[in-house]
Amino acid sequence: MNIPSDLKYTKSDEWVNPSDGKMGLTDYAQGQLSDIVFVEVLVSVDDTISAGDAIASVESVKAAAEIYAPVGGKVIAVNEDLADAPETMNSDPFGAGWLVQVEISEEGDLMDAAAYEKYCEERE
Amino acid sequence: MTYIPHSLQERDAMLATIGVKKIEDLFEAVPAAHRFPALNLPPALSEMEAAAELQELALANETTQDLVSFLGAGVYNHYIPAAIDHILSRGEFYTAYTPYQPEISQGTLQAIFEYQSMMSELTGMEVSNASHYDGATALAEAVIMAVAQFRGKRKKIVTSPGVHPQYRATTHTYIQHGELQLVGAELDPSSGPEALIPLIDENTALVAVQYPDFFGRIYDYTQLAEAAHAAGALFAVAANPTALGLLKPPGEMGADIVVGEGQPLGIPLSYGGPYLGFFTTRKKFVRKMAGRLVGESTDSRGQRAFVLTLTPREQHIKRERATSNICSNQGLMALAASVYMSLLGQTGLRQVAELCYHKAHYAAEQVAKIPGYSLCYDEPFFHEFTVCCPKPVAEINEHLLEHGIIGGYDLGQDYPDMQNHMLIAVTEMNAKEEIDALAAVLAEVSHD
Amino acid sequence: MTDFKLQGQPKVVEPTIYELSTPGRTGVTFPDPDVPRAQLPDSMLRGRLPLPELSEADVIRHFVKLSTFNYSVDSGFYPLGSCTMKYNPKINEDAARLPGFTRLHPLQPIETTQGALVLMYQLQEWLKEISGFDAVSLQPAAGAHGELTGVLIMRAYHIHRGDDKRTKMLIPDSAHGTNPASSAMSGLQVVQIPSDERGNVGLDALRAACDETTIGMMLTNPNTLGLFDEHVEEISKIVHEAGGLMYGDGANLNALMGIAKMRDLGFDVMHFNLHKTFSTPHGGGGPGSGPVGVTAELADFLPAPIVDIVEEGNEDLPPLFGLVSPAKTIGRVKSFHGHFGVLVRAFTYIAMHGADGLRKVSEYAVLNANYLLARLRDAYTVPYDRTCMHEFVAEGRFADAPGIHALDIAKRLMDYGFHPPTNYFPLIVHEALMIEPTETENKDTLDAFVEAMLKIADEARSAPDLLHAAPQKTPFGRLDEVKAAKELILCCWLPEDYGNQ
Structure with missing residues (x-):
């Protein structure tokens, strides 16, 4: 399982990059969902969101999940490519599978990579 | 009668395996004070006795076969080809469960897929679900879907008074705790679709009309659809499927959702059900649509096969986050509709629609000739029309019944301003002689 | 993981109805009109009507072929938990197909439908007797539909007595997904109650969750583990003391007929699944039927209409049965009076069992x-x-x-x-x-x-x-x-x- 050390994590399995404000779903979470077949981003550029707001909903063959913002701020970009290629969230969750990018103005309750790894192991 | 196959020896052997002495011992978790209550029910009947009792109850009714019927108002007396019930009577179809195990349910799955295809074509839409309970609940689900589409931000639903009163009542029941506003029903029923346009605004989630409307009238809703879309709202049409054999489908008028009562497609009147609520929409809304959905795929052996798809929308996965709690469809009724449409095909359905149209127009002409009676509206109609009568409809219907005729629907029941308004339905089942008899008896009522 | 890599086109086992279509064929014909043809409304006519075209024999063979792909109760053992896939007696099917039932229009004058109304009235009475409730509506079309009806009744009851703060429904973690979905559809929040180690509702968690915002609890008993909750009376007591109502999900009633009445166990409202307990067939996903039973206190909120005696009988005449609307009804939950054809089957089943x-x-x-x-x-x-x-x-x-x-x-x-x-x-x-x-x-x-x-x-x-x-x-x-x-x-x-x- 991949857990990049430069990112921060939430208990609901989202990641955020503190340096550029990109956020998405973790490798652990995509593995639990299995094949993601649909992504709907619920926010638009220029929206202001708070940590904990629902930013997207995803569906796999067997499950549906809401994705919540790890941090708050103004939305500056949304990954439009996911609509046609939702499987990117499975294949590259920390890269091309990012969901939303914000200008961070509010910190959330976040874990570092080591704490998140431990958190994932506890749930195995 | 019992359907329990156990011999006493088998029962005792099973109890021994379980490790208890008697069946009663299995119920110790049930509070003793309430265990094994006496049930006051009539003594059990043998099959022979039950058959006789049911026959007696059935014969206590006077049906649309014993009488001549001009009653419609949402359900219609159509001819049902014999082949349909032979298919529906196959235990492989009617004793199967929801097709959760596709390897051993391809019959049901392919039949639903074909139903979805034909329903989409008939309504002029792109996708159909596997059906709802009836037309009324399908409309209620359309309203919920539209509200969900705007994530609850738009709170107004505009409906025409020409939508079936029971559909509007059902919708009201469904959404009564949703802080939504249902407007439009208070409009004068004689007004056309243009009267709805001023009610549509930025807060409107859905505009819903019926086609033909409850009074039988046919309108082209294209302009109304445009007005709904201009305000960003969705547009839904509750359509009669027989009429769609002849008339322009709602999909061509800009409908986002088409619902309706599928009963006219080969399903018996059966005193109100079970029927079939059909629901079709545009592909872009498919994930917001409630209900079961079958998609094409392949199996591990490289065969084309079908499977329930997009199930994460549904209650068993989404639980309280699901927008609908529906977990069944009207599977067997959808099968009836599929077989009906397959048998009739392009020409048959058009033929039925035309027969209804011609006979209804002949009837309207005959009735309108009778002094004291007139057609209430000038608009084109399909197989149902509204008659302004010289006397209360209940009184007229009583007289008709004495002559073996079930009269039309008394619109005063639902529309207080429409006392003495009768809604008459005519289908391919009504012979010219029956229509003439109706006119003759109505004429008698006007004279006395 | 199964490997689904396809070589070329998938193999077609049975073509679709469209693939079997040939121009000019038809499976049924109709007579020419016996009245003069009227002018068709040209501007409103549809162009193409793309339905398939097949002969009757082609249609029969296609659907019979499809039927052979299905597993069914008639073909074998179907131990599908929570679905009660019992044998569906054939006499039920014959009864429901009697022309005296199938050819009845739901809006006919009640004087012409007394047989059907007597049957419905009798079925209401029998379901009352089996469950211990005081009133029953046959209108809901399925179990989930009955749930929605029952939850709306619970809400109407509280609101009617001036208590509109009750918006939380307690639901065990073992419940069917329809329970939380039905509650959410009724505008309620769901509070999930964990089960204890014996598979019962956790009483401490239940007590902690109960307060003046509790509308009630939805409980399936026996629960979805197939276990009779050993504290069912205590659960009812806790919920009632908090001012809530007990909803009984009747999915598992097949374990309780003549064993215990739901009312006696403390429930205030329940739905029946006629397609499970009372042997009406599942139809490949429906139609079902989900009547709702309630206590006298809730009877006025039942969906309209229900069947009742509208004119008492006398020595010469039987009573007249009709459709009535309860005083504070939540409204109607579908068109007409319920899945009558399903009701006939359940009636037949109960009549034959006693x-x-x-x-x-x-x-x-x-x-x-x-x-x-x-x-x-x-x-x-x-x-x-x-x-x-x-x-x-x-x-x-x-x-x-x-x-x-x-x-x-x-x-x-x-x-x-x-x-x-x-x-x-x-x-x-x-x-x-x-x-x-x-x-x-x-x-x-x-x-x-x-x-x-x-x-x-x-x-x-x-x-x-x-x-x-x-x-x-x-x-x-x-x-x-x-x-x-x-x-x-x-x-x-x-x-x-x-x-x-």
Whole structure:
């Protein structure tokens, strides 16, 4: 399982990059969902969101999940490519599978990579 | 009668395996004070006795076969080809469960897929679900879907008074705790679709009309659809499927959702059900649509096969986050509709629609000739029309019944301003002689 | 994982109805009009009507062929937990097809439909007697529809007595998904109550959750583990003391007929599943029927209409039955009066069983389930192992066969000629296999099922590939569900060049 050390994590399995404000779903979470077949981003550029707001909903063959913002701020970009290629969230969750990018103005309750790894192991 | 196959020896052997002495011992978790209550029910009947009792109850009714019927108002007396019930009577179809195990349910799955295809074509839409309970609940689900589409931000639903009163009542029941506003029903029923346009605004989630409307009238809703879309709202049409054999489908008028009562497609009147609520929409809304959905795929052996798809929308996965709690469809009724449409095909359905149209127009002409009676509206109609009568409809219907005729629907029941308004339905089942008899008896009522 | 890589085009086992279509064919003809033709409304006519064209024989063969791909109660054992797939007596079908019933229009004058109304009235009375409730509506179309109806009644009751703060529904973690979904549809918040180690509702959690915002609780009893809640009376007491109402999900009533009345156990409202308990067929997904029963206190809120005596009878005349609207009704929940054709079947079933027969149904449903449990508990882990009611839940996993899942066991059962149990539900059991035999299965069938289950438990260790590759002996193999969800092919059409060949 991949857990990049430069990112921060939430208990609901989202990641955020503190340096550029990109956020998405973790490798652990995509593995639990299995094949993601649909992504709907619920926010638009220029929206202001708070940590904990629902930013997207995803569906796999067997499950549906809401994705919540790890941090708050103004939305500056949304990954439009996911609509046609939702499987990117499975294949590259920390890269091309990012969901939303914000200008961070509010910190959330976040874990570092080591704490998140431990958190994932506890749930195995 | 019992359907329990156990011999006493088998029962005792099973109890021994379980490790208890008697069946009663299995119920110790049930509070003793309430265990094994006496049930006051009539003594059990043998099959022979039950058959006789049911026959007696059935014969206590006077049906649309014993009488001549001009009653419609949402359900219609159509001819049902014999082949349909032979298919529906196959235990492989009617004793199967929801097709959760596709390897051993391809019959049901392919039949639903074909139903979805034909329903989409008939309504002029792109996708159909596997059906709802009836037309009324399908409309209620359309309203919920539209509200969900705007994530609850738009709170107004505009409906025409020409939508079936029971559909509007059902919708009201469904959404009564949703802080939504249902407007439009208070409009004068004689007004056309243009009267709805001023009610549509930025807060409107859905505009819903019926086609033909409850009074039988046919309108082209294209302009109304445009007005709904201009305000960003969705547009839904509750359509009669027989009429769609002849008339322009709602999909061509800009409908986002088409619902309706599928009963006219080969399903018996059966005193109100079970029927079939059909629901079709545009592909872009498919994930917001409630209900079961079958998609094409392949199996591990490289065969084309079908499977329930997009199930994460549904209650068993989404639980309280699901927008609908529906977990069944009207599977067997959808099968009836599929077989009906397959048998009739392009020409048959058009033929039925035309027969209804011609006979209804002949009837309207005959009735309108009778002094004291007139057609209430000038608009084109399909197989149902509204008659302004010289006397209360209940009184007229009583007289008709004495002559073996079930009269039309008394619109005063639902529309207080429409006392003495009768809604008459005519289908391919009504012979010219029956229509003439109706006119003759109505004429008698006007004279006395 | 199953490999779905396709070589070329998929093989078509049975063409679709559109692929079988040929221009000019028809399966039924109608007479020419016996009245003058009227002018058609030209501007409103549709252009093409792309329905298929087939002869009657073609249509029959197509659908008969499709039917052979289905597993059904008529063809074999269907131990699908929580679905009560009992045998559907044939007389029910004949009764529902009597022309005196099928040809009745729902809006006919009541004077012409007394047979149908008597039947409905009688069925209401019988369901009241079986459950102990004071009033019943037959209108709801399915179990989930009955739930929505019941929850709306609970809400109306509280609001009507001026208490509009009750917006929280308590639901055990073992509940069907319809319970929370029905509550959410009624504008309520759901509070999930965990189960205790014996599979009962956790009483401490329940007490902690109850307050002046509690509308009530939705409880399935026996619950989805197939267990009778040992504290059901205490649960009712706790909820009632908080001012809430108890909703009984009747999904598992097949364990309780003549065993206990739901009203006596403390419930205020419940729904019946006529398609489970009362033997009406499932129809490949419907139609069902979900009547709702309530206490006298809630009777005025039932959906309209219900059947009642509208004119008392006398020495010469029987009473006149009609449709009435309860005083504070929540409104109607569908058009007309319910799934009448389904009601006829359930009526026939109850009439043929009587009090002793219904009790025997529940007794033998429980006997059969406990027999299967006794014979399977050594080979399969049963996490809440005590005397079960009409069903039980085992785990479909083995510590020494780590690659095997409940799904594999389910699919392998098909190779042995059985429909699999419900799997992956309830959510509180890992790899759940929920087994409900029903009372209509004989000991030989149960024994054959046990043999298959034991063999599969062996194969899981000795030949796991057999399970992963299953089913092999069915007409179709495992489905590529990812492809279906991604491609979303939901319709077929006539070919572009149809009619021009």
